[in-house]
Amino acid sequence: MKRTYLDHAATTQPLASVIDEVTEHLKYSGNASALHSAGRRARAVVEQARERIAQAVGCDSAEVIFTAGGTEADNLAIKGIYRKRTHINPQCRRILISSIEHHAVSESAEWLEAHEQAQLCWIPVDSHGLIDMKALKALIEEDPENTALITVMWANNEVGTIQPIREIAELSATYNIPFHTDAVQAFGAIPINFRQTGANSMAISGHKMGAPQGIGALIATRTTALTPVLHGGGQERAVRSGTLDTASIAGFGVAAQEVTQHLAEEMVRLGTLRNTLIERIRHEIPNATLRGAEPESIEELEQEGATRRLPHNVHFTFDGCEGDSLLFLLDMAGIESSTGSACNAGVPRPSHVLLAMGVDEEHARGAQRFTLGHTSTSEDIDALMEALPGAYEQAHKAGLAAHVPNEHIWH
Incomplete structure (x- = not known):
């Protein structure tokens, strides 16, 4: 049938160019953190892909933090920002979260509520799944000083509604509250520009756009403070430890470049x-x-x-x-x-x-x-x-x- x-x-389905790229780099060994020739070669592949992704999403290459996918990127952002904010101000425990988030975001926030005293404030949406900006502003003004972060997805994974991300980021910045957006569904489907939105962090994933499964990235400004979720070798700005998957990262870079060009x-x-x-x-x-x-x-x-x-x-x-x-x-x-x-x-x-x-x-x-x-x-x-x-x-x-x-x- x-x-x-x-x-x-x-x-x-992975793009043909991605399959070729990943297959080519699977032929070689080399840890991108090593200093010998094989390690330096792997590092060069990773950094080329980082540049391609940065260009595709509109950010600096130093703002690209590779992860194992969108779920890890969301977890790192929600938990990492929350923990850093509460470390500075123990009363800063409010998380403003849209009521239509992907489970990678909502369950991260709910875990913090159950285990680390987070106070979740759910932002309502209308009948089309569009965020209620007046309700968001009202929630912020209830206690802006003790609001750890705001998180609203760029585009919904179920019904496809696109949110006014730039407006939300501007409102968050007015009150000096970090803003995270899950852009897993948006990246590769519509034009996105991280720098122009004014968001503090953004999750993206490779397999939604023709890259391999199991690779993604958290885009985070240099000034966005994150407490690591994984600990180890200190890779990726010391906030995401772990040996980098050079072949998948290379494929991710090729996919990002090819998809955004067309x-x-x-x-x-x-x-x-x-x-x-x-x-x-x-x-x-x-x-x-x-x-x-x-x-x-x-x-x-x-x-x-x-x-x-x-x-x-x-x-x-x-x-x-x-x-x-x-x-x-x-x-x-x-x-x-x-x-x-x-x-x-x-x-x-x-x-x-x-x-x-x-x-x-x-x-x-x-x-x-x-x-x-x-x-x-x-x-x-x-x-x-x-x-x-x-x-x-x-x-x-x-x-x-x-x-x-x-x-x-x-x-």
Whole structure:
């Protein structure tokens, strides 16, 4: 059976150039921290990749701290900033966090709440998943001196809504509060410029854009003080110890360079496919509701790029069926999709993102996310639409499973 892959937000196929680059560097040994010839060669590869990534994200190369992925980068930022701030001021324990964060951020903050007396303040969003700026300002003004950090993701991994990151960073800077943004979904999908936003730190990942899995980076200004989460050899500005994965880092650098060079045209290409799919689902399945921000028109994509919604993201809820049932029926038909975050796959509970957007639990359980990537074509859209109406009809007949209490639904 021909397979149609529509889960690029979870991970995407490595680029051919990346496979060549990684394979080439796997032929050589050498620790980038060593002083002999093999070590210096590895170091040169790492630093070239660091420069490429810095250019792609709009930062200085010294601000790129390599990690094992976006999850580690988020953990380092949230825990590292919090611990440094509380060390300076023991009363500085408030963390302002959006209610739609990826679990790498929300569970890091919740761990600090459970073990290190952090006080979490959840920032609400509207029905499209857009941050409420007035509510954020009000939360800050409750106690700005004792607010350790603010964290809001650049673009949501489930519904694709893009946040006003520069405005949030400006507001944070007004009160001298560090601001972290999880840009894992945004990097490689829309133009991002770390320096221009004014954020203090930003998490990115390689495998969302055609680099290997298991490599990412925390972008952090030189003045952003971080307490290390890992201890050891003192690599990466002494805040992230561990032997560097030279081959994967090289692949990450190639992917960052290649994707950003072609980003403008790829946004339009994927946005066109996205809009076509949204219109076809709306036309053929009236009981489907688009979640997240309204998509930009092709003209808007050509003139301004994606400003409201990630160009590759399509997220619907389907009335009267379980998202998992729909996913498995589509999978049987050769279509690979998702009910939301891959990190939360297989857990029978509605999305916290949809609940935060005001979607009731019954409708939230019918979620299905289709995400496009560099291998996606119009034939993939046709294949999905050939299978989706029948799969939905079957899933709707099966109905909703018995309610499972959800102890993890908060805010």
